[in-house]
Amino acid sequence: MSEFLILLLFYAIAGSAIAFYARKYGVSEHVDYFIAGRNVGGVISALTYAATTYSAFMMVGLVGLAYASGVGAVGFELLYLVGTLFLLSYYSPKIWRLSKEHNVVSPAELLSVKYGKEVAVLASIISLIALIPYTSSQVIGVSLLLEKSGALQYEVAIAVTAILIAFWALIGGLRGVAWTDALQGIIMLSAAVITVIWVYFWGFGVESEFTSQVSRLGELLYVPNKIWTPMKFAALSVPWFFFALTNPQVLQRLFIPKDPRALRRMVILFGTFGLIYTILVTFLGLELRVLTALDRFPAISYRDDVTPTLLTLMPSWLSLLVAFSIIAAAITTANSIILSLSSMISRDVVREGGLRAGQMAVVVLTILVALFAMSKPGYIVELSVLSSTILLSQLPLILGIFHWKGGKFTGIATLIAGFTTSVTLSAFKLSPAGIPASIWTFIIVFAVFFAVSQMEK
Amino acid sequence: MCSMRVLEGVVVVLAMLLPFVAFKTADLTTYIYWVAATALYLIYVALTSGRWVNE
Numbered sequence: 204m205s206e207f208l209i210l211l212l213f214y215a216i217a218g219s220a221i222a223f224y225a226r227k228y229g230v231s232e233h234v235d236y237f238i239a240g241r242n243v244g245g246v247i248s249a250l251t252y253a254a255t256t257y258s259a260f261m262m263v264g265l266v267g268l269a270y271a272s273g274v275g276a277v278g279f280e281l282l283y284l285v286g287t288l289f290l291l292s293y294y295s296p297k298i299w300r301l302s303k304e305h306n307v308v309s310p311a312e313l314l315s316v317k318y319g320k321e322v323a324v325l326a327s328i329i330s331l332i333a334l335i336p337y338t339s340s341q342v343i344g345v346s347l348l349l350e351k352s353g354a355l356q357y358e359v360a361i362a363v364t365a366i367l368i369a370f371w372a373l374i375g376g377l378r379g380v381a382w383t384d385a386l387q388g389i390i391m392l393s394a395a396v397i398t399v400i401w402v403y404f405w406g407f408g409v410e411s412e413f414t415s416q417v418s419r420l421g422e423l424l425y426v427p428n429k430i431w432t433p434m435k436f437a438a439l440s441v442p443w444f445f446f447a448l449t450n451p452q453v454l455q456r457l458f459i460p461k462d463p464r465a466l467r468r469m470v471i472l473f474g475t476f477g478l479i480y481t482i483l484v485t486f487l488g489l490e491l492r493v494l495t496a497l498d499r500f501p502a503i504s505y506r507d508d509v510t511p512t513l514l515t516l517m518p519s520w521l522s523l524l525v526a527f528s529i530i531a532a533a534i535t536t537a538n539s540i541i542l543s544l545s546s547m548i549s550r551d552v553v554r555e556g557g558l559r560a561g562q563m564a565v566v567v568l569t570i571l572v573a574l575f576a577m578s579k580p581g582y583i584v585e586l587s588v589l590s591s592t593i594l595l596s597q598l599p600l601i602l603g604i605f606h607w608k609g610g611k612f613t614g615i616a617t618l619i620a621g622f623t624t625s626v627t628l629s630a631f632k633l634s635p636a637g638i639p640a641s642i643w644t645f646i647i648v649f650a651v652f653f654a655v656s657q658m659e660k
Numbered sequence: 661m662c663s664m665r666v667l668e669g670v671v672v673v674l675a676m677l678l679p680f681v682a683f684k685t686a687d688l689t690t691y692i693y694w695v696a697a698t699a700l701y702l703i704y705v706a707l708t709s710g711r712w713v714n715e
Binding site for chain 2: 274277278281282284285286288289292293296414417418420421422424425426427433436463466467470471474475478481482485489
């Protein structure tokens with residue numbers, strides 16, 4: 204048996220042991236199973252928030268994006284982080300309190316508090332449609348990596364990843380997922396630190412050659428340039444800026460801290476994790492691009508191949524660590540999404556008293572994700588952005604809970620308008636007046652929200 | 661959202677967009693600026709979020 208498969212087995216056993224241990228704290232009721240009894244400390248909350256947010260996109264997609272497009276990738280990712288900190292610093296205490304007062308468990312239930320159950324059902328369906336491609340992108344990233352490194356065939360890698368996603372979510376619920384997330388978050392950060400240092404000394408030696416050679420990247424070191432135009436930057440950044448409020452898997456994590464002190468710690472520690480991780484991952488992309496300019500690293504035309512290519516040049520122990528950090532990143536994001544979507548099916552669509560439909564949904568959704576991943580659709584970044592663009596349709600409703608009037612019809616009209624706009628423009632690759640789909644969706648959902656809310660009594 | 665918060669949001673976004681008009685050098689200035697701006701905002705959030713606990 205290869206080193207990789209032994210490590211994979213160890214990883215699966217360790218994660219399963221943690222998930223089984225989490226069951227001891229109870230997984231029989233919705234509050235326990237889906238949000239860990241609202242009793243998670245600040246550090247674990249922060250690590251699960253970070254591991255859920257930072258997916259395989261970071262070590263595969265963002266390294267490649269920084270390599271291909273330069274520092275614009277840093278700005279794009281850090282604008283997301285700043286936006287998240289801004290939104291969380293204002294809304295997270297309000298959302299945490301509201302969820303506790305109204306016994307809100309699923310993210311869509313938050314909408315039902317103000318707009319009614321029909322809106323929660325519609326929001327659940329839209330989230331399902333939006334997040335299956337996004338979750339598939341995680342599985343695709345991992346499976347391509349495993350295939351490229353020669354560890355597993357693409358289809359087998361999908362099957363292994365899918366089994367781990369469903370199994371840990373089924374056994375331990377959100378507490379199990381949060382604990383495995385915490386461990387994997389540490390693996391992700393450690394692997395990134397070691398990789399950046401290794402590449403630095405492997406590629407540049409000890410004479411700090413990087414800083415003297417970085418100017419070879421030319422216009423990749425500033426914005427705007429021919430890749431990062433202001434419109435491209437806005438198109439990618441707008442959906443991600445509001446990610447903390449529009450994506451159910453992270454919104455739901457605002458319900459889990461045990462008290463306001465834990466919530467505050469979660470936000471600050473997540474921000475710290477995010478800043479360090481983003482610096483490392485983007486710096487790695489720039490390092491590799493400089494090494495390409497120095498003919499020490501192959502020139503890569505397909506940006507998602509940058510990290511897999513790097514893995515083939517590393518010592519085996521390090522490539523194993525990085526590969527596992529990417530698997531960890533993908534699984535933590537994917538099982539959190541699957542569990543979050545399942546909570547919406549259980550609480551908002553089926554409205555069951557037990558957990559049968561929710562647990563069945565974990566299995567069915569994982570199979571759907573795996574099937575979608577088998578078809579290898581498009582680029583990872585574009586798929587992720589499409590999902591976030593669709594989910595923008597929920598933004599005015601979430602903000603409206605705290606600021607504006609509006610009821611059932613406002614909610615339904617806004618969701619339908621946002622979904623239709625984002626899917627139509629993206630599917631036909633339309634940019635009316637040169638404005639990208641994400642910006643159009645943003646404008647239209649707010650316009651529809653305010654127009655209908657004025658008419659609705 | 662209160663007007664001070666909206667103002668804070670506008671300032672933060674404008675600060676992050678500043679490299680589009682301010683820097684044109686082929687070195688790490690833009691990279692370092694973005695990292696520093698984010699770090700400063702994180703510190704600001706850490707220092708001002710103590711009120712949640714007392715609310």
